[in-house]
Each structure stands twice: as structure tokens, then as C-alpha cells.
Amino acid sequence: MRIRFRGPSGGGFLELPEESTVTDLISALEAETGSGAIAIKYGWPLQTLDMQQGDLKVLVRELGLQREILTIVPVENPPAAVAAAPTSAATPAVDLDAQLAASLSYGSGEDVKVEMPESRTNLVLRVMPDDGDCMFTAVGGALGGLVPVGIAHHADEYTPAILRRMVVDTIRENPLQFDDNFLGARPETYCNRLLNGMWGGGIELSILSEIFRIEICSVDVKTGKAYHFGEQQNHEEFCVVVYSGVHYDRIAEAATEGVMGMVEFDVTRWNALGNERILRHTQENICQMLRDRHYYTSVSDFVVVCNQCHEILQGEKAITQHARQTGHSGVTEIEDMT
Structure with missing residues (x-):
């Protein structure tokens, strides 16, 4: 089974056996991303995989997660690379107003x-x-x-x-x-x-x-x-x-x-x-x-990190809501390295 994921340092694929449990998935993602404790978000709007309700022994294929692009969020101190949120050629800063204008153009x-x-x-x-x-x-x-x-x-x-x-x-x-x-x-x-x-x-x-x-x-x-x-x-x-x-x-x-x-x-x-x-x-x-026109795909599906509070966000609606609630406007795109 192939699992696609994104995280603060990029993205990629995991190859897991068909009988892998959620525990196996979490362990593999932690090893792949080099993170400690993580939260796993999926779907749209983003939902958090509840790992406190007895789901750890459930098979990944039973949850349908192989059909999702998983977003990995560190739940403790974010890595230095994310905290710094540098703007570079590899991860260009996203102009929030420009992205929203593009979606409505x-x-x-x-x-x-x-x-x-x-x-x-x-x-x-x-x-x-x-x-x-x-x-x-x-x-x-x-x-x-x-x-x-x-x-x-x-x-x-x-x-x-x-x-x-x-x-x-x-x-x-x-x-x-x-x-x-x-x-x-x-x-x-x-x-x-x-x-x-x-x-x-x-x-x-x-x-x-x-x-x-x-x-x-x-x-x-x-x-x-x-x-x-x-x-x-x-x-x-x-x-x-x-x-x-x-x-x-x-x-x-x-x-x-x-x-x-x-x-x-x-x-x-x-x-x-x-x-x-x-x-x-x-x-x-x-x-x-x-x-x-690069229609919709880059606007509705992109994943960013807020440059001020380092929260991981996906899609125009989440970014707009975050900006309105916090006043933060600078975000950096997390590339999907596929």
C-alpha cells in the first residue's frame, strides 16, 4: 500500500504492507520525517486522526487513509527549519492576497x-x-x-x-x-x-x-x-x-x-x-x-506553514480563516516532493 504525505520539510511516499495498522503508520511517518510526536491530518477540511480512541490497532486500509494525502504536524517544538520559515527558491513565500485573488479571478x-x-x-x-x-x-x-x-x-x-x-x-x-x-x-x-x-x-x-x-x-x-x-x-x-x-x-x-x-x-x-x-x-x-490558468489545483490543495506561529494550514479557506482570527499574513508553501 502506498501512502502519500506532506510535512514541514517536504513530502513523499511510504510503502507499507497491506496489513499495516495505524500504529505502524505513525511509526513509519515519525521515522521518515525525523519528528518526535506528530499529529496526522487528512481529508478536506483537514481532520485530525484521533489516536486516543482505540484506533491504533485498526488497519490503515480499513480507514481509507491510502486514498488521502496525509499532512504531518509536529505537536511539540517545531523543527528549526520550520521555526525560521525561510523564504527561498525551493519554498517561495506565498502572497496570501495574491493567492486569494487568483482563486476568484x-x-x-x-x-x-x-x-x-x-x-x-x-x-x-x-x-x-x-x-x-x-x-x-x-x-x-x-x-x-x-x-x-x-x-x-x-x-x-x-x-x-x-x-x-x-x-x-x-x-x-x-x-x-x-x-x-x-x-x-x-x-x-x-x-x-x-x-x-x-x-x-x-x-x-x-x-x-x-x-x-x-x-x-x-x-x-x-x-x-x-x-x-x-x-x-x-x-x-x-x-x-x-x-x-x-x-x-x-x-x-x-x-x-x-x-x-x-x-x-x-x-x-x-x-x-x-x-x-x-x-x-x-x-x-x-x-x-x-x-x-493553473485552475484551482495550486490554490485549493496547497499546504503552507504560517511564518509567525508555524501552524500548518491547507487550502484557501483555512488560510483565510487563520488570517482573520490571528492577523497573521505571511505563509510559506510546503512543497510536495513527488
Whole structure:
């Protein structure tokens, strides 16, 4: 099993046996980072692995930690390198105001668009709120009016809360299909986390595709590669989302005049036959525009250390909150050495 981590002196990977416990993980991280007592943070928003509640003998794979980038925080005196928080070419100081401005630079995302003269429409990026529900919001906006399979629910709008519950019900009703190996954690543990705000990803996309009988195409911004959920099921329609590494947004087709900014007029599902241009334009044009803008990834996922109090922070929201609470503004990025 491969565990990815970040710490005050950089980051890297750990290779652990499949049967490793949380105790084994902690020992390996302490040895790898050269730290004494450490705290392990994971997920988004960052959560601290509770090592006082009998979890030390639990297997790492049961907690699903192999799917996370672990952030290592010394809990005693920070190392001298962190206390000094030097600004260098290797760890450039992050201008907080500049980072926040970058994250807001495209407003609604309507300027990320591709003209399609043959249909007199634009293919446009609809930016989702960065609130932990982005995947469910992005997909939910394409599901309105569809009738789920085997679930007594039909809505013009499927909210993240509704979709989370549908996914959890599906997992619980199909224990042979969604077991520990498939989920990377005990099913009930996984379901509880999902109901309590855990980010959605490939597992949830595959389940939603099955529930709503729709192919969901998730396009990776960095590579332009499309991942098809439900591709072999002969679904009549498909929708498209783009994934920046930490965030999902929705692709929509909008009229070129008059209602460009009116989401209620968007086309968000297409017939699976004859609309190859939608996915092609997303991969070749939309993603290229986003790469040119270094879209989201460097802002939402970066890890920094506060130059004044040395607290480890991850992402724009945590940094903003810390600055407002403490008045501190100088931070230094912790590089991910991969």
C-alpha cells in the first residue's frame, strides 16, 4: 500500500504492507520525517486522526487513509527549519492576497467557454461552490427530472444531501458488491463518512451513474483524459464534469446570445450518439484554458506553514480563516516532493 504525505520539510511516499495498522503508520511517518510526536491530518477540511480512541490497532486500509494525502504536524517544538520559515527558491513565500485573488479571478467561469458555430451555442464551464459538495452539486445539476432506478424519488433538483443519501442507501443494500475491498474501508464506516461530508469521487460517480442510468464523463484538467462511468451500460444520455485534482465543475451548453449567464437555460445532458463534439471540446479546449490558468489545483490543495506561529494550514479557506482570527499574513508553501 502506498501512502502519500506532506510535512514541514517536504513530502513523499511510504510503502507499507497491506496489513499495516495505524500504529505502524505513525511509526513509519515519525521515522521518515525525523519528528518526535506528530499529529496526522487528512481529508478536506483537514481532520485530525484521533489516536486516543482505540484506533491504533485498526488497519490503515480499513480507514481509507491510502486514498488521502496525509499532512504531518509536529505537536511539540517545531523543527528549526520550520521555526525560521525561510523564504527561498525551493519554498517561495506565498502572497496570501495574491493567492486569494487568483482563486476568484474568473468569477462564475462564464469566460471559460468554447464557441460551437455549428449549433450556435457555447460550451461553458459552470463553476461549483468550493464547499465539499462540489462533485454532488456538479452532477446533480445534470440530473434534474431523471427518475432513479429502484428508489422512490423524483425531483426537478437533486441536492448534495439527497444524492449522498441515495449513494449510502445503495451501498447498504448491496453488501456483496460494495464490500471492504471495493470501498477501501468498512462499508458502515464509509457510509457514515459520506453522510458527514466526505468528498465524493469515482466510487460515488459510478453509483450515481447506475442509479440514474446515465453515463458520467469526468475529465481530468491536467491530462485531458476522460474517465467514463457507466460506459458499457448502453445509457442513452451522458453528462460531463471536469476535475482539477481537488474540485469538480460542470460542463454545460448555453446559447450564444441573450441567456449566456442564465443557468436555467443550460443543456447539461446529451444523447450518447452524435454528440462526440461535447467531450472533444471539453478535453481539447476547456481543459487547455484551465491549464493555462493553473485552475484551482495550486490554490485549493496547497499546504503552507504560517511564518509567525508555524501552524500548518491547507487550502484557501483555512488560510483565510487563520488570517482573520490571528492577523497573521505571511505563509510559506510546503512543497510536495513527488
